[in-house]
Amino acid sequence: MGLVDGRVVVVTGAGRGIGRAHALAFAAEGARVVVNDVGAALDGSGGAAGPASVVAGEIRALGGEAVADPSDVASWTGAASLVSTAVSAFGALDVLVLNAGFLRDRMLVNLGEDEWDAVVRVHLKGHFAPLRHAASYWRFEAKAGRAREARVVMTSSGAGLLGSVGQGNYSAAKAGILGLASVAAAELGRYGVLVNAIAPAARTRMTEGTFDMAAPASGFDAMAPENVSPLVVWLGSRESAGVTGRVFEVDGGRVSVADGWRHGPCRDKGSRWSPGELGPVVFSLLAEAGSPEPVYGA
Known part of the structure; x- marks a missing residue:
């Protein structure tokens, strides 16, 4: 018996990198997996069903259950689909892992409107839209007396926690995901839904051009995407x-709880301050x- 035996899991952006590792790890622990990937290039252009189909095929070849889904999760209709x-393939939905994303990095003085809109759309709306439709399903199930013990895992980043030079659009979207996770955890608990977020670091298409993450010739590969997936499973x-409403940083063999914004030191005059005071x-x-x-890259 696996840790998630029989549970139905959707993983977005699962055709490559960390998402692929998640899909395979869930399947290895007994889950039935919907492998979602629109098949876009690193900058979000193009698209093909191939990557999702390949990963679903890998899972089935290993004796697991999986279907491929090429929907655009940042589209309202795609997320609903x-x-x-x-639900149509496996009769239910228990876990939603939101991972899809891409990069269009620029310094702020060079960042174009289309580059801002595209990144915020895929990362932030690409988290909200599937969550919204999944939440409606779980609310319906709970009201019908069939609460699913559902789970949502969102994907932020160190850039969302601390910011990253040259990634204003990406940092803002990833920070927005953290806010969304907090609200979702507070609102959806009544339906049996737990919501958490991760801020992973691993070698993927999105990081290979930014950091030196070459795989070692031997020994533990600290930047392998597969290191992130056990916590997600x-x-x-x-x-x-x-466990809900929390953010975990995870990379290599390290797992930590990110201690986010808190109320800090305070002075209360009891009346309005003047600017000079x-x-x-x-x-x-x-x-x-x-x-x-410090901000990454500063």
């Missing part, structure tokens, strides 16, 4: 009961709060 595929299992107040607050983590 994805949820319908899971666990978060998708029933064993993760009670606030300089000493702000500097004293900053001294108590300490320095923020």
Whole structure:
């Protein structure tokens, strides 16, 4: 018996990289998997059903159950179709792993409107739209007395936690995902849905051009995408009961809880401040709060 035996899992962006690793890892632990990938290039252009079909075929060749889905998850109808595929193919949906994305990196002074819109659309709307349709399904099931013990795992990034130079569009979208995860965890718990996010680091098409992530000739490959998936599988299992609204950084053999925005030091005058009074107040607050983590690439 696998950790997620019989559970129905959708993984978006599962044709390559981390998403592919997730799909294979879920299948290895007994899940029935919907492998979603629109088959786009790294910059989001083009598209083909091939990558999703290849991964689904790999799972079936290993004795697992999988179907391919080429829907555009940032499209309202595509996201609805994805949820319908899971229910029609396997009779249910238990786990939604949101992973699809691409890059169009530019420094802010060179970042075009189309490059902003495209990245925010795929990363942020590509998380919201499938979540919205899955949530409607889970609410219906819960009201019918068939709560699914559902799980959602969203994919942010260190860029979403701390920012990354040259990736203003990507950083903003990934930060937005963290906000969405917090709200979803608060709203969907009543239907038995737990929502968490990860900020992974691994060698993929999106990172090979940015970092030196060459695989070692021997020994532990700390940047292998497969290192990220065990945590995602666990978060998708029933064993993760009670864990919701959290963000985990994961890479290599390291797992940590990201300690996000919190209320910090405060001064309350009890009445309105004048602008001239606030300089000493702000500097004293900053001294108590300490320095923020540096932006990646700064």
